[in-house]
Amino acid sequence: MMDRRSDLIRDSELDALFNTEFTVHTYREASASWGGRVVQRQEYWRRVSRIGRGAYGSVWLGKCVRGRQDIEWRAVKQVSTKPLSSGRRIDYSRELEAIAKFSHHKYVHRFVESFGWTSPLSEEAAGDVTYQILEGLSYMHDNQFAHRDLKPGNILIKSCPPQLWWVKIGDFGVSKRLENETAKSTLLKGTLGFIAPELHGFTPLGTPFAADMWSLGEISFQLITKEPVFKNTADFATYALQGQPFPSVDLLTHNVSAAGQNFMSSLMVPTPEKRLTAEQALKHQWMKQYLPPTIQPSPPSQEMTTISVRGQVKAQRKVTYHLGQVNGYTGLVRSVAFSPDGTTLASGSDDKSVRVWDSATGIQLEQFNSHTDVVRSVSFSPDGTTIASGSSDTSVRVWDAATGMQLRKLVGHTDSVMSVAFSPDSIVIASGSWDRSVRIWDAATGRPLRQLTGHIYSVRSVVFSPDGTTIVSSSGDWSVRIWDTATGRPLRQLVGHTDSVTSVAFSPDGTTIASSSDDRSVRVWDAATGVQLRQLDGHTYSVGSVVFSPDGTTIASGSFDKSVRIWDAATGWQLRQLVGHTDSVRSVAFSPDGTTIASGSFDKSVRIWDAATGRGNLTWKNPWM
Secondary structure (H helix, E strand, O other), X not given: OXXXXXXXXXXXXXXXXXXXXXXXXXXXXXXXXXXXXXXXXXEEEEEEEEEEEOOOEEEEEEEEEEOOOOOOEEXXXXXXXXXXXXXXXXXXXXXXXXXXXXXXXXXXXXXXXXXXXXXXXXXXXXXXXXXXXXHHHHHHHHOOEEOOOXXXXXXXXXXXXXXXXXXXXXXXXXXXXXXXXXXXXXXXXXXXXXXXXXXXXXXXXXXXXXXXXXXXXXXXXXXXXXXXXXXXXXXXXXXXXXXXXXXXXXXXXXXXXXXXXXXXXXXXXXXXXXXXXXXXXXXXHHHHOOOOOOOOOOOOOOOEXXXXXXXXXXXXXXXXXXXXXXXXXXXXXXXXXXXXXXXXEEEEEOOOOEEEEEOOOOOEEEEEOXXXXXXXXXXXXXXXXXXXXXXXXXXXXXXXOOXXXXXXXXXXXXXXXXXXXXXXXXXXXXXXXXXXOEEEEEOOOOOEEEEEOOOOOOEEEEEEOOOOOEEEEEEOOOEEEEEEOOOOOEEEEEEOOOOOEEEEEEOOOOXXXXXEXXXXXXXXXXXXXXXXXXXXXXXXXXXXXXXXXXXXXXXXXXXXXXXXXXXXXXOOOEEEEEEOOOOOEEEEEEOOOOOEEXXXXXXXXXXXXXOOOOOOOOOOOOOOO
């Protein structure tokens, strides 16, 4: 009885004829033009040049000269069937089985014969490539296959920037299928430098799956640094045998985020069973940002999504965001804010205007020109009907979001209004001013309700808690203060920053507060106790703005170092850095669905970024719009 492996290989065999000029492949397949009858189709391929060579074979570039229109080029691996000098013939059945198995339509997008690259990659690019390799490894491990020779030379670049990164795993020459998933890896298989310590005898043996994960860690490290993790065998042995810290110096030199460093070190733990598995690695924080988009099988009946906020149901329209740069200003852009449904973006500028843009096209819809000095802050009401703006002309103005008509002018501050915010129910407005006060106004009438005093220098930012019961303010006196909305009574003071606190934001669940400062840091605080939970360092100049994502998992910050940075809210790890502005970033905002970030800059532009990838120069299109 023929075993399963032989059947699989035989079923995948090509009908091929080799001659000096061409390789002719014959396929027998159903033809629509012949009423579904099986007919023969032939393809003629000419060998062009050798593009790679291994220990037992070569990879050749082939060109289709007849019989196929959709594919012109391919890589073909040629292996020797001659016996070795010892008389032993090489058994290619493992490699053939792996190729046959992973050529199935379920896996084919992850695997292919391959060759490598030579240029170092950015952290973002390396993370993208690593995620795709990890997907392939996960498929293999789920099917009880270990690769056992994972290295950059076995990864094919199918496409790269300016297109999206697309890579595939290849070369299954030493791959092995494990009938018992607890089986140990005992033979020294693979390429030196990518071989796990247990295969050198430095640590107890583990599964070949764990050895693959070590190799992936080495690949990720080298993609960014173009250097091996260990420069010599002595360093390698010391790390494996004596429990030395993971050597992160090269990663730090390349400004790799803490999440990236943790990912690589977790793959390269000396003890095999303590390493991340492929399944665990896919869930790591560093990998989450490279998740591919989920494509639904069919559009919903209505382009609406309902979300519950404290018992209220709101409809949120699916929006196609215009990614890239929005120009049109003659002055510095100091503030940006999305409308609650995400369809429009408001911005305030040194040219004294408030402008409203279409989020999908980047086209300017409205321009409000009543302010007589710099517009420092803009905010949409949660119901989306009005926009509030604060200006150096000491006024707060309220506008009809649909028509652009000025509804009211709130007067009372004696110096520049630095920040404005609506309460969650849209009933009141808070404003913070250079006159050291926070003022509360009736949004419908413009009537002043109360004044909050206590800061000894300018109030830079104000924000309501998600339930509206408290207001948080930040100041040039280096403090963050929390106030009772109903009474104006001060509740607590958060102290820790060593320079002016420029911006504050509440997490969506109201449990934490983020603050940014001229001391170059972002700090996260417990809202109930005022205890500092963590400090986010990385910016090289003043941080002017901070905001939580709508789901509370990430924080975005904008800095005078011209960058926008995205952080993991729970750990403080920097996830990515968005670079493109040519001057200080003064304001950042998330779209309501969390997919997009807007940033306003002193370079007189507003930029729109993809929150998941950090890309800001592409146009993303929602297939349902």
